[in-house]
Amino acid sequence: MLTTTRRSILAAAAAVPFLSASAVLRAVEPDLAALSDMTAGAKPIDRTERAGRLARAQALMRANGIGAILIEPGSSLIYFTGVRWGRSERLTAAIIPVEGEPCIVTPFFEEPSVRESLAVPAEVRVWQEDQDPLRVVAGFLKDRGLAGKPVGVEETVRYFAVEALMTAMPRARLVSADPVVRGCRMIKTPAEIALMQLATDVTIAAYRWTWPRVEIGMTGPEIGALMTAATRKLGGSPEFALALIGPAAALPHGSREVHRIADGQILLMDCGCTVQGYQSDVSRTFVKGTASIEQRRVWDQVAKGQQIAFAAAQPGTPAGAVDDAVRRYYATLGYGRDYRLPGLSHRTGHGIGMDGHEPVNLVRGETTRLAPGMCFSDEPGLYLPGKFGVRLEDCFHVTAAGPRWFSQPPTSIDAPLG
Structure with missing residues (x-):
């Protein structure tokens, strides 16, 4: 009392x-002084766990006929890549292809900061202030031979990014990434x-x-x-x-x-x-x-x-x-x-x-x-x-x-x- x-x-x-x-x-x-930290022994999610997540996501992409998925900052980006970043008008995003390492697309001047929390092997491609970042995304997909395959869009990706990707890849078929992202994160x-x-x-x-x-x-x-x-x-x-x-x-x-x-x-x-x-x-x-x-x-x-x-x-x-x-x-x-x-x-x-x-x-x-x-x-x-x-x-x-x-x-x- x-x-x-x-x-x-x-x-x-x-x-x-x-x-x-x-x-x-x-x-x-x-x-309050009598209370002590209960979390000192908490084990963080490690690289092995994240590698397993990427492997599961790629298996689900193959099962659903999806060539890659696009993810903006938020919990799904952290889940797959470890990258902790905020959303702004300057796009930072991950593209996880059906095979191989993911790619992080981010502004040139943000790359060092973004790399600080990157927890998986990944390519990083940057864009300058006078460039369209979704064309960088499209370039990655083309380089990986995925330009003709459906691209899954994570459910929280903002419309401006979707619209710009459709402009950069007018023949691309954009689909929901739910079978992949939910298929991983729900379990x-x-x-x-x-x-x-x-x-x-x-x-x-x-x-x-x-x-x-x-x-x-x-x-x-x-x-x-x-x-x-x-x-x-x-x-x-x-x-x-x-x-x-x-x-x-x-x-x-x-x-x-x-x-x-x-x-x-x-x-x-x-x-x-x-x-x-x-x-x-x-x-x-x-x-x-x-x-x-x-x-x-x-x-x-x-x-x-x-x-x-x-x-x-x-x-x-x-x-x-x-x-x-x-x-x-x-x-x-x-x-x-x-x-x-x-x-x-x-x-x-x-x-x-x-x-x-x-x-x-x-x-x-x-x-x-x-x-x-x-x-x-x-x-x-x-x-x-x-x-x-x-x-x-x-x-x-x-x-x-x-x-x-x-x-x-x-x-x-x-x-x-x-």
């Missing part, structure tokens, strides 16, 4: 909202799963530190600041720390209104971090004080809904069937059918890995069948507009024997962290 001195700091912070988060952090700084290796497990462990440890320090009168941003500070001290790179209080918890991603926690109110937190670029995503719903009969009932219903989804997530099952199973159960309780409120207004879960949200989703109509190595969130919340919402979210990965949790869901509102 907080000392009298720290309580006075928090009270002062509450009177000056724009200073409150920093004041909260000053109040708990001695407690996580043991090394990737280990990093996701570590990120989840950090998030759970941060929750265990944060919840006892939540005080009456705190705002959502103040609580989120505690979680972020703990996550960072534990070695994670914070991604988000959403803290929704009372009626704001009925809005899955919150409200602009300022709410302060009071006795008997719901606190819904949705938090995550990265370790070596791999994500966690965990939600917990607490009650400060004594839970009401209604809060307890809804919490228990969500806990059961989460377990129903988990049980349905078997290898070979269409992803949409997981969502269907939860909605059937909620309908028997009298909640709104489909996405109606009060009820479950969003999908049951999403893919997760290097990005917090990745294909595919646990949502109605999704026919992709679950397979070992796929990773998902399981978060079938229930939302009662004007009152409160409850969301419990834990991620799992599919194994040949069935799903396996990254974090163990709590079983009681009285022990919300298990």
Whole structure:
């Protein structure tokens, strides 16, 4: 619990909202000092793993009749090449051919910086400020004998790059690179799963530190600041720390209104971090004080809904069937059918890995069948507009024997962290 001195700091912070988060952090700084880095032993993705990714991508290209794929900066570029770069009007991109080493195309003056994170053998071709970078891409494809083969475009590549490539290669057939990129990234290796497990462990440890320090009168941003500070001290790179209080918890991603926690109110937190670029995503719903009969009932219903989804997530099952199973159960309780409120207004879960949200989703109509190595969130919340919402979210990965949790869901509102 907080000392009298720290309580006075928090009270002062509450009177000056724009200073409150920093004041909260000053109040708990001695407690943060007791936390230590959990990630020191994390094993980064190595060259052997990336070589395997490229080999898998090229096998999928051959299977789908694709000659090369084009990728802009972002998680897919990091996944295949290690290159960490931002997007701007100046194109940096990778072209992965069906055979041989990939090529990185980048502005001439950026080449030394781009090479700093390049983690695979690759050719680097540069372009000057008065040149069209997509003509450099086209030149690489021509040199590799691939100008006449379909070019796969990664799903986040911007239109200006696609349009310029069509101009540079008017006879080229551009197709989706999803069969290749998704075919690789959706199936996580043991090394990737280990990093996701570590990120989840950090998030759970941060929750265990944060919840006892939540005080009456705190705002959502103040609580989120505690979680972020703990996550960072534990070695994670914070991604988000959403803290929704009372009626704001009925809005899955919150409200602009300022709410302060009071006795008997719901606190819904949705938090995550990265370790070596791999994500966690965990939600917990607490009650400060004594839970009401209604809060307890809804919490228990969500806990059961989460377990129903988990049980349905078997290898070979269409992803949409997981969502269907939860909605059937909620309908028997009298909640709104489909996405109606009060009820479950969003999908049951999403893919997760290097990005917090990745294909595919646990949502109605999704026919992709679950397979070992796929990773998902399981978060079938229930939302009662004007009152409160409850969301419990834990991620799992599919194994040949069935799903396996990254974090163990709590079983009681009285022990919300298990």
